[in-house]
Amino acid sequence: xxxxxxxxxxxxxxxxxxxxxxxxxxxxxxxxxxxxxxxxxxxxxxxxxxxxxxxxxxxxxxxxxxxxxxxxxxxxxxxxxxxxxxxxxxxxxxxxxxxxxxxxxxxxxxxxxx
Amino acid sequence: xxxxxxxxxxxxxxxxxxxxxxxxxxxxxxxxxxxxxxxxxxxxxxxxxxxxxxxxxxxxxxxxxxxxxxxxxxxxxxxxxxxxxxxxxxxxxxxxxxxxxxxxxxxxxxxxxx
Numbered sequence: 001x002x003x004x005x006x007x008x009x010x011x012x013x014x015x016x017x018x019x020x021x022x023x024x025x026x027x028x029x030x031x032x033x034x035x036x037x038x039x040x041x042x043x044x045x046x047x048x049x050x051x052x053x054x055x056x057x058x059x060x061x062x063x064x065x066x067x068x069x070x071x072x073x074x075x076x077x078x079x080x081x082x083x084x085x086x087x088x089x090x091x092x093x094x095x096x097x098x099x100x101x102x103x104x105x106x107x108x109x110x111x112x113x114x
Numbered sequence: 115x116x117x118x119x120x121x122x123x124x125x126x127x128x129x130x131x132x133x134x135x136x137x138x139x140x141x142x143x144x145x146x147x148x149x150x151x152x153x154x155x156x157x158x159x160x161x162x163x164x165x166x167x168x169x170x171x172x173x174x175x176x177x178x179x180x181x182x183x184x185x186x187x188x189x190x191x192x193x194x195x196x197x198x199x200x201x202x203x204x205x206x207x208x209x210x211x212x213x214x215x216x217x218x219x220x221x222x223x224x225x226x227x228x
Binding site: 031033035040041042043044045048058090092094103105106107108 | 215216217
């Protein structure tokens with residue numbers, strides 16, 4: 001079955017360390033997105049990519065980086081510059097440019113800084 | 115720029131009574147509008163979406179929403195609440211200006227009492 005796989009489900013990071021969250025999709029979707037969810041804040045957009053080798057900053061990109069070398073993969077790196085990284089991270093994909101439909105969400109990664 | 119305002123952070127209803135979750139949006143472009151639901155420790159599920167065809171949109175589990183351009187509103191309703199409706203609900207807007215990324219409201223927590 002097609003879908004989005006996020007790994008790991010839970011992740012612990014020491015302060016000052018970079019950590020990379022994985023997001024893989026087999027839906028043949030062109031567009032991929034990273035969101036951060038905090039209690040009472042809804043989901044906020046970190047980065048998005050509409051095509052391979054191209055990506056744009058979302059509303060809260062500071063302290064994060066991404067790459068899009070393959071259509072199927074959109075990893076997110078949480079750097080030491082991110083002041084408050086403890087949150088729930090959701091990856092999503094959609095059919096592609098010119099469409100807001102056909103969104104699929106992964107099951108998320110819960111990151112905790114210890 | 116697009117934005118979404120969910121007017122109530124918490125709504126409490128009795129089982130069997132109507133549900134109204136309010137949402138206002140702003141968008142400089144022709145928006146796409148959605149309602150998503152998130153049950154505790156579960157992923158996001160699409161309830162319904164506005165496709166610019168019919169202004170009254172019917173979704174799953176008896177929910178519906180009406181797009182009112184003059185009021186810039188997209189309120190979610192259900193005639194009779196069920197205990198299983200207790201969850202977090204997100205109103206979402208998307209337009210071409212942000213690459214069709216989803217812009218989430220902060221959420222409304224629905225409590226259903228017996």
